[in-house]
Amino acid sequence: MQMRLFVLCLLAVPTLCMAQPCDLEFEYVGKAVQTEGMHVWGSSPVIGPDGKVHLYVARWSMMTQKNFSGWYKECEIAHYVGDKPEGPFEFVRVAVPDSDGTFNSPHNPTIKKIDGKYVLCFIVNENSLLKTQRIVMYVADDLNDDWKPAAGAEADGTILRKSTEPGDWNVAAQLGVSNPSLVKHNGKYLLYDKSVVKPYPKAKRGRYNYGVAVSDKLEGPYKHHPKRVTPDSMQLEDAYAFTMNQHVYMLSRDFVGSKGSNGGGLLWKSKEGFFFDAENTTRAYEDLAHYVGKEALSEGKAYRGKIDGHLERAQVLAIDGNPAYLYLATGVNTTPGHGSCSHVFKMKERTK
Template identity: 75%
Template sequence: MMNHKSMISCGAMAWVCACLLSMSVSGRASAGDFEYEYVGKAVESEGMHVWGSSPVMGPDGKVHLYVAQWPTDTRPNFSGWYKDCEIGHYVGDGPEGPFQFVRVAVADQNGTFNSPHNPTIKKIDDLYVLCFIVNENEKLKTQRIVMYVADDLSDSWRPAAGAEADGTILRKSTEPSDWNYTGQLGVSNPSLVKFNGKYFLYDKSVVKKNPQAKRGRYVYGVAVSDKLEGPYVHHPTQVTPSGMQLEDAYAFSTDDTVYLLSRDFVGSMGSNGGGLLWKSDDGFLFDGKKTTRAFEDLEHYVGKPSLSKGKAYRGKLDGHLERPQILFADGKPAFLYLATGVNTTPGCGSCSHVFRMKAK
């Protein structure tokens, strides 16, 4: 049984530590189209891994975070993310927290609805939409995307109308001509955006450039629908180039541009602890030549000494930043939430951090 009481106390302590850190370190850096200023930890929990925090503003002005979390002591090598994960719901009075645990929003059901992970939430067309991934019996090749919708944030979620009975909205394609027909790990890591009157569900697959290739490449495609709740149909070609692998893309749009904010998976434009900002005029092609470096690793913002006594549960001690998720204010990106496998708080696993974000 997960100790959610410890999440509250540990989260409060995290806020104090974050405030002290943000006062002692400038934590400001510019990259690409945006400037980022480090604020502090968003969520950490004693005895738990926290991986990613997706924000949405509630009608009362409070910020709600949907968080992937699982116990630190049940599985080796960080593998609990696809074995024991659940989606927790946290609430804070403002974007910078502190955030307190409210309830489990989506439980791990094991079996064919195993380990709900990598949640992303948005409010679109007056509905809250929560997308995430599950697998079957801890087998990564079975990953698929689920879409829930709700009228409020009480976690009374229901499967999207165009989804399967359990909410499954997208599986890897069964059409041999589609880009991810040969996807090695199913389909995962969704991000939903409304653009030009249609609904674009971006998704990742690991595909080989050719049958002789030893390893697949991490690339993104998109499935499109005329309705928010689907059904969604795969666009036949991938939308990002195979030579610039990416992970954890978060989609957002302006009047004439779709953006993907992603992890730079293999360090195409710097270290793989940072991220990339992709741009597209139509949502179907993100040209690598127009892509810019976005954020850097955690060490870049907080300084190496502050992490020297930390523990790296995943990645290196410099703190790879992953799972970018954005909170908007007045229709503009305002706060960025990122996950890292490094934590300096004894007893707490991986955690998430919050940055102020503004256009340059």
């Protein structure tokens, strides 16, 4: 189905719509997943063969790690299911357990159905060392969690490590490669990935940018494209890529507040998918307080970020090929005994 260009914005923020009319509206629904005694971070949705909505969720115990560091120390990927995109969602099983050692802390899952297969990508590290982060790809014909490593991956499913090719933009990546998002576009398979790279050798900090690895086959192998796909000065985090109207789009966190606060997000657009320029990048969403009100969060607890609730880890549910629901994670929760959680927004076409 052909779709019009969707510019993501909200009626609650009329200033976001002044430059051009909005094609989509967000309607805040509520919490998607929260679990007592655990942090939940990111919920990636897909429609299952049963017609239900399946969420693959990063989570870890609040008890063993008193700060938020459990995401790279003891995370697991859990499978939840609901009859409707709005939920409620119930825990089914742990889909990818924490194995420690060289397959440590599976985190930031993203799932899609491509070419009739379910594809689950996520990150792992070695012994809780962030500089060893890499991307894993699993595939399956169903959602019974009988996942297998992609055919072009290493034996454990590792599909992408940081580049070793001189001249590639992320050959000197400080924290490996992370936060994948996969699309099929123009007959190619594009695996977007984040790297943290210093803009010059003596810089104190690296910049958060995105690259892409390319394959002729869904299950790889994938080869790094030599150049970054986002402007060096516009840092981003947690990009989710999708195709629409013969373009590639990404929803991401606005990591340094390039077009607003860093609690909200950006919508990126590219014809070929190999570079997303600043001119075609627009503000997408704001922090959680914008939708629920600051008063509603005032008695909550901020486990990560500020009490206004930074919204991160954008993941989109498409229904009949159309983006229909957006799932976002936040470090703020108002339910006692529950850690960070994910929220769901309904995306609908604006009535002209």
